[in-house]
Amino acid sequence: MSLNLLVILSYLSEIAKENQTGPVVCCWCNNCVNFIRYGFYSRYSFSENEQIKIQRYLCKHDQCRRTFSMLPHPFLRITRLPLCVFKALLKTYGQQPVAGLARQVGLSRQSISRALSKGRSILSWLREEAQTDPPWAPSPCLSPSRHWSDFIRMFAAKFYPSRYGAAPPTEYGNCL
Numbered sequence: 001m002s003l004n005l006l007v008i009l010s011y012l013s014e015i016a017k018e019n020q021t022g023p024v025v026c027c028w029c030n031n032c033v034n035f036i037r038y039g040f041y042s043r044y045s046f047s048e049n050e051q052i053k054i055q056r057y058l059c060k061h062d063q064c065r066r067t068f069s070m071l072p073h074p075f076l077r078i079t080r081l082p083l084c085v086f087k088a089l090l091k092t093y094g095q096q097p098v099a100g101l102a103r104q105v106g107l108s109r110q111s112i113s114r115a116l117s118k119g120r121s122i123l124s125w126l127r128e129e130a131q132t133d134p135p136w137a138p139s140p141c142l143s144p145s146r147h148w149s150d151f152i153r154m155f156a157a158k159f160y161p162s163r164y165g166a167a168p169p170t171e172y173g174n175c176l
Contacts, residue, residue, distance in 0.1 A: 012082050013045035016052050016072045026059040027068045027153045027164065034060040038067055043075065046082060070152075073144030077156040077164070079118065083141060086119030125158055 025032045038058035042051040056069045074082035081089075092101055093116055102109045130137040134154065136147035156164040 008084065008088065009046040009082075012074050012084070013050070013052075016045060016075060018072070023149055024057060024070055025149055025153070026057070026061065026064060026066070027156065028066045029059060029061050029064040031059050031061040031064060036060060041069070046085075070149055073148045074141065077152060078160055079122075081115055081119075083122070086115065086122055089115055090119050090123065122155075122159070129154065 023032060024035065026035060035057045038056045040053045041056055043054055044050070045052050052072075054069050054071065054075075056067055058067050059065060071077065074084065076083065089101065089105070089112070092104075096104075098109050098112050098116070102112045105112065107115075126139075130139075134150070136143070136151045140147055140151035
C-alpha cells in the first residue's frame with residue numbers, strides 16, 4: 001500500500017477507536033428515548049488486523065424491538081472503505097489507470113474497480129443530498145460527533161434498502 005494511503009488509514013483507525021458517534025437513535029423506528037445497551041460486536045479497523053468494538057443497542061419501542069448499532073466516524077455500513085479513501089481513489093484514478101492504482105494501493109484490480117464504482121455513486125449521492133441541506137451538509141465528516149449518526153442512517157437506507165429499509169419514519173423527530 002502506498003505510504004500516503006497507509007497514513008490516512010492509520011489516522012482513520014485512531015479516530016474510530018475514539019468511538020465518536022452522534023446521538024443514539026434507532027435506525028429502524030427513529031426512537032431516541034427507549035433503548036438499552038445490548039452488547040458489542042467487533043469490526044476490523046482500516047489499516048491493521050486490529051478490531052474495534054462497536055456498541056450494540058436494543059430498541060425497547062413496542063412496535064420495533066430490533067437491535068441496532070451506531071457506527072463511529074469514519075465507518076460506513078457494509079462498505080469496507082471510509083469516505084475519504086473513496087475520494088482519494090477517485091482523484092488518483094484521474095491520473096493513472098486501474099492497474100497502476102491497484103499496484104500503488106496494494107489491492108486487486110477488481111477491488112479497485114468496485115471501489116471506484118461505489119465511490120462514484122456515493123459521491124454523486126452526497127452532492128445531490130447536500131443540495132437539499134441535510135443536517136450534515138456540506139460534508140458529514142466536518143462535524144461527525146453531531147451528524148455522523150444521521151448520515152449513516154441515510155446512507156444505509158439509500159445504498160442497502162433491502163437490508164435497512166427505506167428512510168426511517170420521522171415519528172420521533174430529530175433527537176439532537
